Amino acid sequence: MMTMIIEKRGHFYTTLAKQNDYDLELKNAMKQTVVHLLEQNTTLARPGMLLGNIQSGKTRAFIGVMSLAFDNGYDIAIILTKGTKALAHQTYQRLKKEFYTFQEQDELQVYDIMHLPDFLVAYELNQKLIFVVKKQKQNLERLYETLFEEYPALGKRKTLIIDDEADYASIGFEKTNRETTEIRTIAGQLDNIRNCLMDTSLLQVTATPYSLYLQPENLQVHEHKRFQPIRPAFTSLVPIPDQYVGGDFYFKESDEEYSLASYVYEPILSDELVILKKEDRRRFKVEHALTSHKVQSLRRAIVQFIVGTSIRRRQQRRQGEIEKKYSFIMHTQINKATHEWQRYVVESMVSSLQYAAQYEPDLITPILEETYHSICCSLEKTFARDDIPSFQQVHVDVLRALSAEYLLVTTVNSEKQVEQLLNEQGELRLRTPMTIFIGGQILDRGITVQNLVGFYYGRNPKTFQQDTVLQHSRMYGYRDRGDLAITRFYTTPAIYETMKQINEMDSALRSAFESGGHKGGIVFIQKDAQDRIIPCSPNKLLLSKTTTLKPSKRMLPVGFQTGYKTYIQKHIKAIDSIVEGISEKTPVLLPVEKAVAIIKRIADTIYMEEGYTWNADAMIAAMKYLSYQSSDPASSGYVWIIVRRNRTISRYDQNGRFISAPDTPGTGGGEAHIAREKAITVPALILLKQKGEKEKGWMDAPFWWPVLMTPQETEPAIFANEVGQKD
Incomplete structure (x- = not known):
């Protein structure tokens, strides 16, 4: 079958391509995606798939696909986001920014489905329309009313549905009765909307396709046979740029002794997670937070965060650059009471450090010096020695940062809290040079956390789910190599090994897609x-x-x-x-x-x-x-x-750390x-x-x-x- 020829010089696509400087590889991925959408009948059971890595530019890619689709006959785009107000808001703000020029010229409008104007007139309805819709019952009901009851003409126009974070409400491993009911309800609503539309295409976007690709059509097991999974009608891969830092860095390159990646992982004891689950003064007294060995990994993590960010900000200041604000995430439990206890512990540590900085600086000098030399080992993999500040300089900066309250500790465990913390771009706002976010599921995925250089992770469910655990990895994305030198990831050896295993599975799956092997499963x-x-x-x-x-x-x-x-x-x-x-x-x-x-x-x-x-x-x-x-x-x-x-x-x-490569001595591969x-x-x-x-x-x-x-x-x-x- 001949490949369909599409319009690649249309107004929407050429404007966004110039605005975002798409490279050739990304342009080809966008083109192939739109060709497949036009050629193939996509359904909820057989959708198109845009597969990218976590925080690797999937949103950028599907926005480009939308613009090219608008130039090739599509009139409406429906963006389905994960069911949180924060992610819906972030997506809405991103689309408003990307399509600003077209909105100003009344060629296109972007709407949050729950905040539509009271009445849309023909002048507005005849423009290209983008609806941002949470995968949530009331949102989907409002979408149905809009398309088929209030403005029935919209239901007859060519529509592209983009299901972002597709694994969240699609075919997957269901854990609880409530989740099963919610997923089936949402899937049913989506299927009903798709069936009612006269001309529609469905594109799912995800970085964790495990549940979408790997479900068998039947459970018959015979020796020498393989399962044929329910798979999308086609798969387009989002190119991975050189600047991207993902699982291979954290879980593969880290095995190479003396590499920059080998300094990132810091093991913590499972006993420490027990201490941090709830207050129990028989085990741990919070007034000893700065000295107790029972929370030594958390204390080390916080001090490394303060010292590391102080080093980077001094380097930026020396280069005449704007000093960045940095973030640290603590994510061990979903329980709100646990978050408040952890905040109390962390604030107690910080308060003790602040007091010592002002009145007894010699008390904390040894720990600051030890931390400084530890961080220098990784800094030397990126910077010349002359570009690394001396301990004396860093010591002054750290004491000033503590005394002037550069460090803010905040919990993020509800929709309301997230809304209050978002900036204009829908990202978590960094109010101070150093911010520690403590939270649970609300930090799982989607929400962008800028300049993350510390990640204390302790989620340890009885049965890990690949989709969920991978999305917890908020340290993935486009990273400045200088910031990587001070980045640290804290978790237990058991969790680290499981995440390493998950990354191997994810990499094998992507490799199979790239080589065409996924056609056989x-x-x-x-x-x-x-x-x-x-x-x-x-x-x-x-x-x-x-x-x-x-x-x-x-x-x-x-x-x-x-x-x-x-x-x-x-x-x-x-x-x-x-x-x-x-x-x-x-x-x-x-x-x-x-x-x-x-x-x-x-x-x-x-x-x-x-x-x-x-x-x-x-x-x-x-x-x-x-x-x-x-x-x-x-x-x-x-x-x-x-x-x-x-x-x-x-x-x-x-x-x-334990040696993990006894077979690779020297530089020759051994x-x-x-x-x-x-x-x-x-x-x-x-x-x-x-x-x-x-x-x-x-x-x-x-x-x-x-x-x-x-x-x-x-x-x-x-x-x-x-x-x-x-x-």
């Missing part, structure tokens, strides 16, 4: 009772029990300690005997069953620290699956083995590079025998550290270690 697999790998239903996956398989992925235990030498030496000797004849110079093919025996032995020699997990059974199952899936019959059932002995790696890196070259059709298993010296943080017991490299030919798959119905 992402493979969901599990190990059954007969030890076979078979497809499974994605709506039964427990996210905490899944592993993403994709080309050249490393799988290894991180965050562990070994058993005592007397307890583990028999297992070490057994492994030694299996690999005894394998030279360190040349990788060899080993039957996968022998590799399985090695992993089982290793599992008996180590134990995981709190918050860290390693599922040896999952590694074994994945290794066997990938080995027997080989396209080369000669290597099927085998695994490449790369052996290294007498290693002396430390347990911790320079930031005090064993990981060799494994990546060898693992083409079957996996490669790197076996690193460590001396395990006590001075390196170990138990003075030699041990084997395994790293599995998946083959280059790996088909993206989500592997379920355990399967259970979601709540």
